[in-house]
Amino acid sequence: MIRFENVGLRYGMGPEVLSDISFNIPAGSFQFLTGPSGAGKTTLLRLLFLALKPTRGLINIFGQDASDLSLGTLPAIRRRIGIVFQDFRLLDHLTTYENVALPLRVIGQSEPAYRKDVEELLQWVGLDHRMDAYPPVLSGGEKQRAAIARAVIAQPDLLLADEPTGNVDPTLARRLLRLFSELHRLGTTVVIATHDIALMDQYEHARRLVLNEGRLHVYD
Amino acid sequence: MTEQATAIALDETGGKDDTRVINPIVPANGISGRALVVVIAIMAFLASLTIGLVTAISNAAESWAGDLGKELTIQVMPEEGRDIVADTLEAARIAQTVPGVLNARVLDDSALRGLLEPWLGADFDIDELPVPRLIVIGVDPENPPSVEAIQAALSDTVPAASIDDHKIWQERLHIMARTIVMAGIGIFALVLAATVLSIIFATRGAMAANRDIVQVLHLVGARERFIAWQFVRHFLFLGLKGGNAGGLLALFMFLTAGWFSNHLIATPAGAQIEAMFGNFGLGPDGYLAIVITVLLVAGLTAITAYISVVRIVRNMV
Ligand SMILES: Nc1ncnc2c1ncn2[C@@H]1O[C@H](COP(=O)(O)OP(=O)(O)O)[C@@H](O)[C@H]1O
Ligand SMILES: [Mg+2]
Numbered sequence: 001m002i003r004f005e006n007v008g009l010r011y012g013m014g015p016e017v018l019s020d021i022s023f024n025i026p027a028g029s030f031q032f033l034t035g036p037s038g039a040g041k042t043t044l045l046r047l048l049f050l051a052l053k054p055t056r057g058l059i060n061i062f063g064q065d066a067s068d069l070s071l072g073t074l075p076a077i078r079r080r081i082g083i084v085f086q087d088f089r090l091l092d093h094l095t096t097y098e099n100v101a102l103p104l105r106v107i108g109q110s111e112p113a114y115r116k117d118v119e120e121l122l123q124w125v126g127l128d129h130r131m132d133a134y135p136p137v138l139s140g141g142e143k144q145r146a147a148i149a150r151a152v153i154a155q156p157d158l159l160l161a162d163e164p165t166g167n168v169d170p171t172l173a174r175r176l177l178r179l180f181s182e183l184h185r186l187g188t189t190v191v192i193a194t195h196d197i198a199l200m201d202q203y204e205h206a207r208r209l210v211l212n213e214g215r216l217h218v219y220d
Numbered sequence: 221m222t223e224q225a226t227a228i229a230l231d232e233t234g235g236k237d238d239t240r241v242i243n244p245i246v247p248a249n250g251i252s253g254r255a256l257v258v259v260i261a262i263m264a265f266l267a268s269l270t271i272g273l274v275t276a277i278s279n280a281a282e283s284w285a286g287d288l289g290k291e292l293t294i295q296v297m298p299e300e301g302r303d304i305v306a307d308t309l310e311a312a313r314i315a316q317t318v319p320g321v322l323n324a325r326v327l328d329d330s331a332l333r334g335l336l337e338p339w340l341g342a343d344f345d346i347d348e349l350p351v352p353r354l355i356v357i358g359v360d361p362e363n364p365p366s367v368e369a370i371q372a373a374l375s376d377t378v379p380a381a382s383i384d385d386h387k388i389w390q391e392r393l394h395i396m397a398r399t400i401v402m403a404g405i406g407i408f409a410l411v412l413a414a415t416v417l418s419i420i421f422a423t424r425g426a427m428a429a430n431r432d433i434v435q436v437l438h439l440v441g442a443r444e445r446f447i448a449w450q451f452v453r454h455f456l457f458l459g460l461k462g463g464n465a466g467g468l469l470a471l472f473m474f475l476t477a478g479w480f481s482n483h484l485i486a487t488p489a490g491a492q493i494e495a496m497f498g499n500f501g502l503g504p505d506g507y508l509a510i511v512i513t514v515l516l517v518a519g520l521t522a523i524t525a526y527i528s529v530v531r532i533v534r535n536m537v
Contacts, residue, residue, distance in 0.1 A: 051439070051536070071444055071534065078441035089436050093247040097240075106442035111242055150440070 001027040001158070001189055002048065007057030009043060017043050019214045021057070025191065027157070030184045032200045033193040035211030041193040042086060044211065045160050048191065049083050050074060062157070079107065082151030082188075084161040088143045090135040096146050097122065097131040103154040118153060125149050125179065140167040148176065152183060159183060161192045165199055173199055246433060246454040252426040253458055256521070259422040260462025261469075263415035264517045268470030268510040270411045274404030275506040276474070281397025292367070293384045294324075294355040294374070302380060308353040311381040314373050315357055320365030322358040415517060420524045423455060427528035434532045448529045452522045459521030463514035470510060474502045 002025040009018045017040045025031065033041050046052040047059060050066055059066035062080060069077065082103075090099045097118060098105075104114040122128045125145040135143055144164060151159060161180070165173035177199060184190045191209075194200065200208065208219040247253075294315060296308045312324040327335075329346050336344070336351065359365060367385045374381045430451065437447045502510075 049439075075438075075441045075443045078439070083439065085439075089432075089439065091433060091436055094243050094245075098242055101242075102245075102436070103440040105245070106437060106440055106446055108446075111240060115240065154441075 001025055001062065003058070003060040004047075005058040005060075007047065007054045007059060009040075009047065009052065009055050016055070016214055018047075018211075018216075021216045023209060023216060023218055025158075025189060027189055028184075028187060029207060030181070030190045030203070030205075031192070031207035031209055032203075033191055033209045033211065034195055034200065037195060039211040040214060041195075041211055042162055044216075045083070045162050045191070045193055048158075048160055049081060050077060079103070079154060080157045082154065082156035082159045084144075084147045084151045084159075084164050086162040086166065088135075088147040090143060090146055090150070092135050095132045095134055096127055096138065096142075099135065099146055100149040100153055102150060107154070114153075121149050121153055126175075141169070141172050144168055144172075144176070148179065152188070156188065158189045159191070161190075163194055164192060165194060165196055170198070174202065177202060244454070245437070245450045246430060248454075250426070250429055252429045256419075256422045256426045256455075257458050257462040257465070259418055260459055260517055260521060261465040263411075263418055264463040264466025264514055265469050266466075267408070267411050267415050267513045267517070268467045269473065270404065270408045271509040271513055272470055272474055272502055272506045274401060274408055275509055276502055277404060278397060278401040279503050279506075281393060281400060284393050284397075290359055290361055291386070292357040292359055292365075292370070293386070294357060294370075295382050295384060296353045296355070296378065297380045297382070298350040298352065299380045304353055304380075307378050307380055308355065311374055311378045312355045314377060315355065315370055318365045318370050318373055320360050320363045321370070322360050325356045325358070327354040327356065416520060419459075419517065419520050423521050423524040424528055426455075426458075427451070427525060427532070431532055434529055435536060438533055438536055444530065444533050447533060448526050451525045451529045455525035456518055456522040459518030460514075462521075463517040466517070467510050467514040471502075471507070474506070478502070 004021050004023050007018060007021040008016050010016045021044070033044060035041055043052065047054060048061070050059075050061065050069060053066070061077060064073075064077065091102070094102070100122060101111075101114055101118045104118070105111075119128065119131070122131055125148060127142060127145050127149065130138060130142055130146075133142075135146070138146065144167065148161065148164060151161070159180070164176055164180075168176065173196070180190055180192060181203060200206065210217045210219065294311055296304060296311055298304045308326055312326050315321055315324045332346060332351060332354070336346075340349075357370075367383055371383050374383070434447055434451075437450070
């Protein structure tokens with residue numbers, strides 16, 4: 001589903017943050033992307049999300065060459081990818097419900113059409129009682145779950161999550177991991193960036209992509 | 221989050237209702253949005269005021285010139301050995317026979333005195349001075365008499381009479397009116413340029429506050445057209461709000477000025493203003509100009525917002 005070939009990336013004139021990255025992500029797989037802080041996990045996720053262009057190498061996503069994408073074709077790809085940002089990127093003037101519904105709203109679905117799906121999902125992530133609250137009054141864990149709900153509401157083929165357990169307690173972390181494994185079971189390809197070893201140990205049959213000093217090592 | 225905060229939040233959202241009101245994607249008002257409306261209102265007001273004044277003045281100048289065209293003046297010069305009073309009456313009688321002349325009115329001594337007083341003072345004997353006499357001829361505007369015909373009819377019997385069709389004055393008025401209108405258009409162009417620039421900068425400022433929204437929309441897979449439409453709609457609304465406020469204020473100013481000038485006509489000052497500016501009325505073209513200015517201002521706001529959105533989106537990729 002995703003193929004990286006000798007991908008290198010540098011920010012501006014800086015040193016190469018990632019070099020010679022080559023890997024495949026098969027459809028329906030589940031992997032952790034790990035490595036020390038500053039290793040380039042976020043950068044790699046941004047490449048996967050097509051928010052960054054590689055300085056060199058090839059990226060192929062859903063059978064399309066990333067360098068061929070234009071502003072016109074990008075949204076169609078984005079709609080097949082759900083992403084949870086480390087800083088959530090929720091809109092403060094929209095309620096939790098509206099934030100989660102946003103991906104459906106931008107493809108032109110009407111409120112009555114998506115209401116049931118959104119309410120069910122919010123219940124599933126345990127936010128049904130916070131539906132009408134605005135992000136500034138949500139706790140870190142609640143924002144985290146809202147961001148995850150927004151990422152999965154449109155049933156993406158690929159889910160990317162950046163440190164989704166970074167600011168939640170271990171109990172909630174376990175719950176979130178169950179949520180991801182449930183999505184995986186339903187057919188979504190999952191990539192979770194984390195440096196939480198304990199978390200990875202809970203899901204042992206996941207692949208591990210380990211970043212270190214700009215290089216990637218794959219442990220199946 | 222503490223238990224207490226959760227409880228409060230639960231309270232807030234307690235009742236579930238069927239009609240869910242959803243927030244617009246672009247927040248309806250923000251500080252920068254309100255500042256933008258104020259800027260738009262002020263600039264629309266200034267632009268409307270300028271264009272309204274320009275059309276009012278140009279209309280007034282046209283009507284002065286038109287009024288002058290409705291009258292002719294015959295001047296009878298005093299000549300040695302002729303009776304100026306008889307000559308004047310005879311000239312008036314002849315003039316009335318020319319087709320297209322509606323009436324001929326001899327200015328009597330007191331009217332002449334009134335005209336001369338500013339120059340000669342109150343005590344002078346009009347019969348002792350070689351003062352020309354004047355006949356004001358009312359002209360049928362549909363079928364104006366030719367100046368040459370009147371002159372020809374007069375020249376045999378009253379050689380001392382000469383006719384003045386105010387051409388020189390009319391021409392001067394036209395030139396003056398054109399000069400005023402050109403100056404007005406120049407000022408309007410400057411005001412418009414200032415309007416365009418301040419609206420562009422204020423809109424960009426307001427858009428900068430919405431940068432996050434553009435980015436998030438793009439990240440969740442919104443097309444450029446969808447994002448742009450959200451903002452264009454919002455900013456068009458802000459532009460119309462500000463533009464209407466400014467345009468209406470300008471209209472109100474003109475209406476008030478018109479009302480005052482109508483009510484002051486009884487007084488000498490009012491009569492003077494009336495003579496200068498007509499009744500201060502904003503003709504249909506003035507109203508139209510203001511409406512167009514308001515639409516222009518609103519459209520400009522929306523277009524600037526559109527360009528800003530496109531710029532933000534393209535810079536992200
Ligand atoms: N926008 C940026 N501009 C310049 N350097 C950056 C930028 N983002 C990240 N970096 C650098 O790239 C390296 C990898 O960062 P990141 O991908 O965030 O790592 P991780 O998510 O694994 O902590 C770091 O050295 C960081 O300083
Ligand atoms: Mg990171």
